[in-house]
Amino acid sequence: MLETGGRQTLLGTAHARARARPATGNVHAQAGVWLMPWWWRLAVRGLRAELGDRAMPRSRQRRMNKEKAEVSRISVPHGPVKVDKSRSVLVAIHAKPGAKKSAITDVSEETVGVAIAAPASDGEANAELISYLAKLLQLRKSEVVLYKGSTSRKKMVKILTLLSPEEVYKRLRNAAASS
Structure with a gap:
């Protein structure tokens, strides 16, 4: 028995147990790192494949990168129409109040x-602008x-529907051409 920090164990601490193992061809085992057994890795893979993303939560960084990739897949025309997070x-919008008709x-490139x-x-x-x-x-x-921009001429308007940015841009372009 080994005595470790007031606690007696059969083989001592995990660190001592890792060092006591015979060296194998695995670099991690030689460095004293205990790897999970092969059958455990297969079980985790099977669980992940069976339940999908619900089984093992992804790290925040991977999740954020996935969301950024989804947002970047939407092809937004360069100009006044954008997509937020x-x-x-x-x-x-560049507002010009006091006109005879809207x-x-x-x-x-910057504004409508x-x-x-x-x-x-x-x-x-x-x-009147909103309506x-x-x-x-x-x-x-x-x-x-x-x-x-409630008090400025430079305003930003948010569209709260599933209308695509391309469709909004096309409708604004058509309205500008017909005016």
Whole structure:
């Protein structure tokens, strides 16, 4: 019996047991690292194959990389239409309040120019912008939200539906061409 730190065991600590093993051709066993047996690895593989991802939780890093890869698979046109982390569509808007009627004036690389038929006071222009974009994109007003820029001309609008960024970009382009 070996005495280890006030506790007596038959072979001592795990470290002493690992050192007492005969050296094999395995580099890890020679370094004193105890590997799991081959039958245990097969059991874990079988469980993982049977239950899928629920059996063994993946590390946070692998999970985050997988989510980033899924978001990057969505082909987003370069320009004012983007996708955020929650996979919602964001549209960069340059608002031009005080126009005679609401219309898309231009679609540039950075923003979508929108003339708004409401004055820029008491949030009237923001309400008109939301209702105009909802009508243009054929959505409900509750599905179009002013995300940033409530007091600025540079605004960010979030689309809360499963509408693809390509479809949003196409509808904005068509509206700019028809105006």
